[in-house]
Amino acid sequence: MLICTALSLLPKETSGEYGPIAGYVPVVLLLLIAIAFPVAALAAGRLVRRKVETPEKQIPYECGVDPISDSKDRFSVRYYMIAMLFLVFDVETIFLFPWAVIYDKLGVFGLVEILIFLGILVVGYYYAWRKGALNWV
Amino acid sequence: MPLLLFSQPFMDSPLIPLIIEWSLKIFFIFGGLMTALAYLTWFERRVLAYIQMRLGPNRVGPAGLLQPLADGIKFIFKEDIVPLDADKFLYTLAPIMSLVPALTCYVLLPFGDKFVMPGLNREIPLHITHVNVGVLAIFALTGMGVYGIVLAGYASNNKYSLMGGLRSSAQMVSYELAMVMSIIGVLLQAGSLDLVEICKHQAGWFGMQWHLFTYPPTGIIGFFIFLIAMVAETNRVPFDLPEAETELVAGFHTEYSSMKFAMFFIAEYANMVTASAMATILFLGGWMGPFVDQFPLLGPVYFTAKVGFFLFLYVWLRGTLPRYRYDQLMNLGWKFLLPLSLVNLVLTATIALFFM
Numbered sequence: 452m453l454i455c456t457a458l459s460l461l462p463k464e465t466s467g468e469y470g471p472i473a474g475y476v477p478v479v480l481l482l483l484i485a486i487a488f489p490v491a492a493l494a495a496g497r498l499v500r501r502k503v504e505t506p507e508k509q510i511p512y513e514c515g516v517d518p519i520s521d522s523k524d525r526f527s528v529r530y531y532m533i534a535m536l537f538l539v540f541d542v543e544t545i546f547l548f549p550w551a552v553i554y555d556k557l558g559v560f561g562l563v564e565i566l567i568f569l570g571i572l573v574v575g576y577y578y579a580w581r582k583g584a585l586n587w588v
Numbered sequence: 589m590p591l592l593l594f595s596q597p598f599m600d601s602p603l604i605p606l607i608i609e610w611s612l613k614i615f616f617i618f619g620g621l622m623t624a625l626a627y628l629t630w631f632e633r634r635v636l637a638y639i640q641m642r643l644g645p646n647r648v649g650p651a652g653l654l655q656p657l658a659d660g661i662k663f664i665f666k667e668d669i670v671p672l673d674a675d676k677f678l679y680t681l682a683p684i685m686s687l688v689p690a691l692t693c694y695v696l697l698p699f700g701d702k703f704v705m706p707g708l709n710r711e712i713p714l715h716i717t718h719v720n721v722g723v724l725a726i727f728a729l730t731g732m733g734v735y736g737i738v739l740a741g742y743a744s745n746n747k748y749s750l751m752g753g754l755r756s757s758a759q760m761v762s763y764e765l766a767m768v769m770s771i772i773g774v775l776l777q778a779g780s781l782d783l784v785e786i787c788k789h790q791a792g793w794f795g796m797q798w799h800l801f802t803y804p805p806t807g808i809i810g811f812f813i814f815l816i817a818m819v820a821e822t823n824r825v826p827f828d829l830p831e832a833e834t835e836l837v838a839g840f841h842t843e844y845s846s847m848k849f850a851m852f853f854i855a856e857y858a859n860m861v862t863a864s865a866m867a868t869i870l871f872l873g874g875w876m877g878p879f880v881d882q883f884p885l886l887g888p889v890y891f892t893a894k895v896g897f898f899l900f901l902y903v904w905l906r907g908t909l910p911r912y913r914y915d916q917l918m919n920l921g922w923k924f925l926l927p928l929s930l931v932n933l934v935l936t937a938t939i940a941l942f943f944m
Contacts, residue, residue, distance in 0.1 A: 474720070477695050489683065512837065533762060547933075561941075569930060576927075
């Protein structure tokens with residue numbers, strides 16, 4: 452019902468077809484189904500399965516040996532480096548998407564522009580490589 | 589609110605058939621998909637067994653065809669163990685976070701052109717929905733899957749899980765870069781982010797218009813970068829470091845059992861199908877094939893066949909290749925695939941400008 456109401460409010464294009472926003476309504480529908488499925492599966496499981504809790508069973512698995520410390524421990528700083536580098540490159544790819552779509556209208560200007568853009572990025576990439584940010588271990 | 593539905597302008601509007609059409613399509617896609625995912629596990633075990641000169645599951649039903657059903661029943665009845673000191677809310681949320689985006693992707697994948705339903709005189713497109721930024725939407729949704737894995741590793745209160753979750757997130761973000769870079773050449777040729785438009789751009793010339801073959805050699809280079817990155821994205825052999833059983837027991841899902849474990853499993857297979865479908869749409873012409881213009885219903889057949897090839901490739905790789913070491917994996921992603929895809933992108937742009 453809500454979907455119907457929302458749909459009737461959506462702007463129409465001149466051709467009488469529904470605009471680009473209407474295309475997302477099925478996405479929302481399937482999203483709701485996709486959320487309902489795991490929730491229903493968990494609920495069904497809770498109804499039929501038996502649960503016998505013993506302290507031994509609930510200990511985190513460490514190959515049969517009692518765990519020594521908490522798992523919220525320090526870990527390698529490399530993961531932070533990867534996260535930061537990813538952020539840089541990911542923002543860059545966001546710029547590349549619209550550029551690629553209208554490339555045939557940009558012509559030589561588009562090529563020169565992207566060479567400058569990638570050139571700046573490659574300098575940073577080379578610096579990170581030389582400083583050993585990409586080395587593991 | 590109910591009155592609105594039966595009001596005259598509403599009944600006359602083209603909305604009602606549209607909503608019925610969407611609901612029917614979603615029903616068929618979702619139902620067919622869940623069955624297909626279940627049988628994908630059977631398929632993988634059987635093929636893997638034949639590669640290793642075994643028989644595989646062949647006892648439950650004819651040729652083991654009821655095995656997925658038996659597995660499903662077993663998953664529901666197994667005890668659900670939550671480890672001591674685990675974050676209960678995040679522990680439950682993690683498999684849901686991993687499964688939901690994986691399943692939602694399917695609404696965006698086109699598997700055919702439109703055909704006219706006999707008797708109804710209504711043109712029915714063979715894709716559930718048509719979004720003008722389909723590629724971005726798919727990548728956004730598959731990117732969400734990382735959250736589930738990280739949360740699972742963090743919430744389990746297990747050192748193996750934590751290591752698996754960290755490794756997995758680092759691996760997935762690293763290969764996502766190469767993956768996204770490798771498809772920019774395709775977008776440049778098609779001039780659109782719309783998956784339907786990208787498929788239509790590859791029509792004709794007996795498959796020579798597929799983006800795999802256009803602008804040689806950039807199409808083939810891009811395709812192989814995408815192929816390697818998609819195997820790494822879905823955490824499959826030879827890049828299954830997050831669940832390397834020789835070092836990490838089972839990685840991020842060590843502590844998971846019963847239905848929650850099944851959800852991670854379904855999500856992994858759903859992601860495999862999405863990645864295969866994306867490779868098909870972007871590089872192998874989607875639903876294009878012989879006679880597809882005359883008989884549009886052949887489109888889904890070709891599409892399924894192409895996706896099936898990639899799924900077989902996944903199993904084949906698993907049966908053939910040994911696992912990478914973690915530093916080798918990161919080196920391959922950051923020091924080889926990423927620069928190569930950048931060079932490939934510039935090469936594609938140059939060819940597009942001066943030779944086409």
